[in-house]
Amino acid sequence: MEELILKGHSGCKLQLLKSESSNQIKCVRKFSSNIDYNNRLIAQATKQRNFDNEILNTPRVIQDGFLDDLYFFDMEYIRGNTLSHSIEKLTRTEIDSISKVIASFIKNNIKAGFDNDIDTHSSVMNKIDSIHSSIKDKDTNEVLENTFNLIGSSKFSEIKPGVCHGDLTFENIIIAKQDIYLIDFLDTFLETPLADVSKLFQDLIVGWSFREKILKGSINENEQIKIHYFKNSLCENIKQTVNWEYVNIYLIIDLLRIIPYTKQREIYKFILEAILKLTERLEKGDFYEYVNNTMRWPI
Ligand SMILES: Nc1ncnc2c1ncn2[C@@H]1O[C@H](COP(=O)(O)OP(=O)(O)OP(=O)(O)O)[C@@H](O)[C@H]1O
Ligand SMILES: [Mg+2]
Structure with missing residues (x-):
C-alpha cells in the first residue's frame, strides 16, 4: 500500500492509503500525534462512528488499532x-x-x-x-x-x-x-x-x-x-x-x-x-x- 500525507494542525498524522492493484485512494488513516493523545483520538473515532444524522454525513470508520503504541483509525476517503x-x-x-x-x-x-x-x-x-x-x-x-x-x-x-x-x-x-x-x-x-x-x-x-x-x-x-x-x-x-x-x-x-x-x-x-x-x-x-x-x- 502506497501512502501520501495529508496536512493537519493537531499534530496528528494523516495518510492517504492507496490499494496496490490500482492507483485509487482506498482510505485515510489518522494517527495519534503521541501516546498521551491516544485517548482523545479514540474519543474522536467513537464520536465519528456514533454520528447518525439525516442531513449531514461523516466518513465511515473502517477499522482502528495501535501501531507502535500509537492509536490510529481508518476512514473512508471523501473526494471534495x-x-x-x-x-x-x-x-x-x-x-x-x-x-x-x-x-x-x-x-x-x-x-x-x-x-x-x-x-x-x-x-x-x-x-x-x-x-x-x-x-x-x-x-x-x-x-x-x-x-x-x-x-x-x-x-x-x-x-x-x-x-x-x-x-x-x-x-x-x-x-x-x-x-x-x-x-x-x-x-x-x-x-x-x-x-x-x-x-x-x-x-x-x-x-x-x-x-x-x-x-x-x-x-x-x-x-x-x-x-x-x-x-x-x-x-x-x-x-x-x-x-x-x-x-x-x-x-x-x-x-x-x-x-x-x-x-x-x-x-x-x-x-x-x-x-x-x-x-x-x-x-x-x-x-x-x-x-x-x-x-x-x-x-
Ligand atoms: N476522510 C477524509 N477524506 C478526505 N480528506 C480528509 C479526510 N480526513 C481528513 N482529510 C483532510 O485532512 C485535513 C486534516 O484532517 P483533520 O482535520 O482530521 O486533521 P487535524 O490534524 O486533526 O486538524 P485539526 O487541527 O483540525 O485538529 C482536513 O482538513 C482534510 O482536508
Ligand atoms: Mg481539522
Missing part, C-alpha cells in the same frame, strides 16, 4: 474540498443551502438536548479557571484581567447540553459533490450545540481557519464577500434559536484556550486582538447587532 478552501468558489445559492443544512443540524441538536442534569455552570466555570491557570505569562494575564473578570462573573446555568461536533470549523467541513461531510470530531469539556455555533463564528468573524492567509495579506475580495454572505445567511437561520451572549462568551473561551499552545508571535497577537474586541462586545451587550451589521472581517 474543505469549506475554508471552497468558500470563494461557491455560489450564493450553494452558500444558502449549506448554511441552511448546518443551521438545521444545530437547531435539531438544541431542540433534542440531553436528558440529564449536568451542572453546566460549574463545567464552564471550571474550564475558565483551568484556562486562567494555564496562562503563565504575566503581561498576557494583565491584558486579559478584564476579560477573565467579565466571563468569570457570568452565569452559565441556561446553557443546554446536547449533541455537538466539538470543533465545527470551516477546515473540518468537507463539501463533496452533493453532500456535506463533518470530520475531526472533538470531545469537549461540555457537550453542547453552543460549542458548534461558537466554532462557526470563530471563522465567520475571527477568521481562524483563514489566519495564515489573513496574516500574509493574501485573502482575496471574493473570499471576504462569500464569508460575509455566509455569516448573514447563518445569522438569519439561527437568530431565534441561539443565546448570543453565550456565543460571545464561548468564542472568548475558545480563543483563550488556544493561547497556551500558541508559539508564533503573530498568531498570539491575532488571537489577543480578537479576544479584546469580543470583550468589548460583551461589555456593551451588543454582540448580535455587531455581528449582523459589521462589514469588517476579521473583526
